[in-house]
């Protein structure tokens with residue numbers, strides 16, 4: 261379908277690199293935890309450290325119990341001698357249980373907060389980058405992968421606590437073993453290394469595969485959602501698109517299943533090799549212990565403690581490996597979140613800048629050129645000819661006098677929408693300047709620029725909220741006032757639309773929710789215009805405001821737009837309905853990204869250029885005479 265390719269190069273993630281990254285990622289999750297809840301973080305760390313230390317004390321006490329029991333003398337004396345150590349074991353077990361309860365409680369409080377903080381950071385970054393970043397597929401892929409980072413950050417907390425606990429317990433067991441006999445420690449490590457290697461290798465493969473296949477997954481999810489979304493439902497039924505989409509869904513799922521099977525096969529092989537290695541190391545460990553006993557190099561009581569320490573130590577090591585592995589897997593996704601933060605920081609909408617003139621006379625585009633970012637064409641004649649991407653606006657110089665109605669006219673794809681997006685500061689020119697009198701818009705504080713704008717875009721957002729919110733969201737930073745709301749609805753001619761709603765302005769405009777109501781395209785358009793009117797920006801951009809309106813409503817909307825200009829508001833109007841343009845003060849005609857004509861509607865009609873040609877083409881549709889008998893525009 262065009263986007264089901266997954267040709268990303270596999271990430272370079274060596275075993276050593278993974279281990280080297282771990283401390284940094286651990287620190288990052290600790291930082292996040294502290295941001296979320298400092299006190300709970302401290303409790304978890306203290307409790308887990310305490311539990312590890314308790315285990316060391318417990319092992320030493322067990323050693324002392326065994327020593328007492330296996331010493332010479334009557335059994336009552338030996339039992340009496342071991343009693344204090346036994347009491348210590350019991351006390352430490354109780355303390356350990358209390359610490360575990362404290363840690364569980366604090367971690368339970370901490371985890372949802374960590375997820376919330378990470379999610380907020382993610383969403384905040386997504387909302388504060390330039391539009392071009394959101395439209396960039398590479399950045400979008402990062403947004404896609406990083407969305408799992410917040411849940412991973414939450415899970416990292418419990419893995420990290422278990423890692424800390426296992427590490428401290430392991431150090432305790434290893435120290436006891438080293439004291440008992442220096443040869444026992446390396447054997448313990450050899451026993452556990454294979455499972456560490458296997459777990460980390462499997463995790464690395466899963467992560468690499470995830471990254472290589474994320475685009476594929478996105479596409480499969482998109483197909484799934486298309487099949488259930490109400491907007492696509494009529495076409496799916498009338499054009500019979502369902503089986504076509506299902507076929508693609510199945511083929512994409514089957515390709516993904518093959519990848520899962522490949523991973524499972526590799527995991528089974530790696531696990532088998534690791535098990536073999538562990539078995540050999542275990543035999544070697546117990547054989548060494550036996551040899552030490554036989555040669556008399558180790559007493560029986562010490563050997564008993566050694567067996568307990570080896571079992572505890574290897575259990576700790578196994579836990580450590582499993583938890584480090586899980587932590588590492590989650591950390592990789594948290595790493596994506598961090599990469600998003602770094603990348604987003606480079607693409608943030610700049611903050612600060614100069615102010616705009618208070619009452620400028622005109623906005624002037626000076627030799628503005630803009631090309632949409634993106635890949636060069638990869639196939640087709642354009643690529644064969646080595647053609648670079650065509651600018652959407654090419655060396656455009658024009659003036660928008662403020663307080664007037666300025667219309668932008670031109671065929672599809674001629675650059676009209678792009679021009680108004682540059683005007684609104686959504687993109688910045690690659691070359692040239694946009695001057696507000698003597699001030700270059702590129703140096704202006706972007707928030708101040710946005711303050712002056714009100715926009716009804718071609719595909720303006722139909723928010724799934726109430727009608728009231730749909731209008732007032734035009735200026736959500738200001739407190740909502742009924743007066744302002746009522747006058748915006750009136751100005752946009754949306755009064756009848758609101759009056760027809762079952763609960764007036766409080767009607768929920770989300771059909772898929774209970775109590776939700778559906779509006780027609782034209783009714784939505786009036787609400788969109790009401791939103792822009794509510795904003796009260798000094799420059800009103802309207803992109804195809806009447807596309808979904810009937811003839812009467814169209815006339816009415818243009819009347820209202822004209823009256824807005826009468827109040828001093830500048831109107832920049834994009835429309836294909838040239839009859840509606842005749843009231844504009846100035847018309848700019850674009851063609852393939854270039855400005856080809858400018859003037860008043862009458863001047864342009866008289867000049868017989870592109871505007872006049874488009875105008876007569878439209879006029880002919882309403883003339884009852886045969887097209888070949890129609891007068892040319894030059895002839896009047």
Ligand SMILES: Nc1ncnc2c1ncn2[C@@H]1O[C@H](COP(=O)(O)OP(=O)(O)OP(=O)(O)O)[C@@H](O)[C@H]1O
Pocket residue numbers: 395632633634652670671672673674675676677678679
């Ligand atoms: N977000 C985008 N990313 C890449 N290219 C784009 C994007 N938006 C528009 N273009 C390209 O820029 C060119 C100009 O598009 P623009 O939307 O400005 O034209 P328009 O005159 O408003 O067209 P229409 O009358 O159909 O609305 C087109 O070739 C289009 O394919």
